[in-house]
Amino acid sequence: MTKAGSDIPDIADQLATLRSSSLTSVVEKEIERLILSGALPPGERLNEFQLAARFGTSRGPLREAMRSLHAKGYVEVVRNKGVFVRKIPIEEALEIYDLRSALFGLAGRLLADRLTDEMLIRLKEYLDLMDEIAAAGDFERYYPTNLEFHAYLVESAGNRTLVKEYRSFVHRLHLCRQRTLVQAKGLYVSNHEHREMIDALASGNENRAHEAFFRHVQRAKQRFLSTFDETAKAQATKAD
Amino acid sequence: MTKAGSDIPDIADQLATLRSSSLTSVVEKEIERLILSGALPPGERLNEFQLAARFGTSRGPLREAMRSLHAKGYVEVVRNKGVFVRKIPIEEALEIYDLRSALFGLAGRLLADRLTDEMLIRLKEYLDLMDEIAAAGDFERYYPTNLEFHAYLVESAGNRTLVKEYRSFVHRLHLCRQRTLVQAKGLYVSNHEHREMIDALASGNENRAHEAFFRHVQRAKQRFLSTFDETAKAQATKAD
C-alpha cells in the first residue's frame, strides 16, 4: 500500500530537490513556505543560529537561503542586526496591485490568441463551480477555487516567465497584514467579473481581453483599499 | 589635493555601501556589473576560488552573492558543477519582451495621470535631442540617450516597484547574445514612436498612453525578432 500511489511522488520530488542543489534550496523553500503560510509573520526576526538548529544544518546554507529570499523580496536584511520578514506597507501593496494588473492583463491578451475549445469549456466549468460555491456561501471553498482559476488562466497564457513573475507578485501581496480581510470581501462580486473576462477571451479580441483582465485586478485593488480604509476607520473609532 | 574634490564622495560611498551590508553586497554588485557589461559573457562559468581571490574575500560572501544573483535570474546554478552566467534563449527573450511591454504600458498609463508641464517640457527636449542625434547618424550617442529617456519615463510613473521590476527585465534582456545587433537596428524609426507616446501622454488618456507605450516595446520585440531571423539566415547561408 505504501508503495503505490500518492506518497511516491513526494519522495521522488524531495530527492530531486535534494540532488539539484540540496540544503540551501530545501531550506529556502521551507522558509518561504513558513513565511507565506503566516507561520513567520511580517516583521519577525529570523535568527540564523535558531533556524540552523531547527533544520539541522550549519549557518552557511541558511545564510545563502536568506540572500535568495532577500533578492526575491520576501525578507529585509539589516547589517549586524539580522534578517526580518518584510512588512509590506500599504503603498507598496498598491504598487504591486498595479504591476499584477499589468501582468494579468498581458495574460488575458495572450490567452485571447491561444484559447482552445477545451480551455473554454474548462473555464466555464470553473465559473459554474464558483457560482455554485458562492451561492452556498462557502467561503472556505471559494477562495482556493478562485486562486486555482486565476492560476490556470495565467499558466495557460503560454509564457513561463510571466507565470513566475505573476506568482512572485501574488506571494509578495501576502506579506501585507490586511490579507485575511481581503479574502472574505467581495467574492460574490468577482465571479461576475470572471464571466466578463471569459466572454472577452471567447471573443478573441486581444484588447478587450486585456482590459477585462486588467480591470479585474484593479477592482481587487479597490476592494483591498476599501477594506484597509474601513479597518483604519474602525481602529480610529476604537481608539476613541 | 588628494583631500579635496571628486575622490572623497567615492570613498564615502564605498564606505556607506560597506557599512550597509558589506562584502556580499559589494561583491554581488560587482559581479552583476561584470555580467551586464559583457565582461562575463553568457555561459561563462563563475569559479568561486578565482572570484574570491579576485575580490580578496573568502568563498562565503561570494556564494551568498551567487545565490542572490541566481534569485534575480542572472546566473544558473548546477549542483557540484558551479554557477554559470545565464544564456537566455530566444524564446525566453520574447517572453521577457512581452512582460516589459506590459510594464512599460503600465508606466504610460500611470504617467498619463501624473504628467506635469515640466515633465512634458523635458520629454519634448529629449525628443528633439534624439531627432538631432539621429539626423547626425551618431549611433554612439543615440543609444544611451534613448536608454535615459525610457528610464526617465518609467521612473516618473511614481511606482518604485515598477522601476525595479522593469530594470530587472531590461537587464535580463542583455543576457541574450543578439543584443549588439538589436541596438544598431531601427533607431531612427523609434523616435517617431516616441512622439506618439508623448502625444498620448499629453492627451491625458490613460488607455491611449497605455497602448502607445505597450506597442512601442512590442515593435522593439519585432525588430529584435527580425534581426534574429536575419542572422539565422545569414548563418545558414554562411554554412553552405
Added chain:
DNA sequence: GCGGTTTCGACTGTCGACGATTATCTAGGG
C-alpha cells in the same frame, strides 16, 4: 589502435570557529 576502467585533480558543499558589532543589563553619578 581503441574502448573501458581507474586514478587523479579541481571544485563545490558543508561545517565549526574566530573577530566584530550591537543590544541589554547593571552600577554609578547627577
Added chain:
DNA sequence: CCCTAGATAATCGTCGACAGTCGAAACCGC
C-alpha cells in the same frame, strides 16, 4: 528618581578546513 557609562551576552560577518562529487587524463586489456 532619572540618566548615562561600562561591562556582558547574544548574534552577525567572515574565514579556513574537511569531505563529497564530477570531469578528465592516464592506464590497461583486447
